[in-house]
Amino acid sequence: MNHAIFVVKVIEKPVHLIYKESQAMEIKVKFPAPRQKNSTNELTLLLWGDYKNDFVKYYKTKDYLIIEGTLTSKGYANEDNEINEVKIIVKKLYPFLLI
Template identity: 60%
Template sequence: MNHAFFIVKVVKNPVHLMSKDYETVEIKVEFPVSRQKNSKNEIILLLWGDHRTDFLKYYKVQDYLLIEGIITLTSTNNNNQVKITVKRLYPFLLL
């Protein structure tokens, strides 16, 4: 099953992707702490619909998020890229 929950930190500003039928936002995030030195730490979130507008309205770089979504892995040549289509998005506070 590829459904998961993550706590992530927003690293870069969102990139708007537009199609004929829909608009999405692509955001590069990373895990707060990497467990292994050689592990991949960055993933890309795909937001659409209300999640896209809420993110653009309320969140910025350096914010922490609790996300629930579906994981997809794309392979091009020798490069594997992990993308998560977000189903739910919540702010996360570290105290």
């Protein structure tokens, strides 16, 4: 199982997705500081149900969050190079306060 916990910063406004009978939200986030200059530090969160409503109500762009969820990866190749898209299906969501 690909269970993961991250501290991330919200970098874009959420995008609402509508599937057959349910609604979801995609949010672009990034790690606060990458360890290597050429490493990718962005990923996408997928929020369902009550977490979607809580995010709209309590969080905004540039907020830091602690997320817990399932890590998924989808790779595809285009003409220039191979692209790996990483998403996390959020199971728990917590605010992260910097003092």
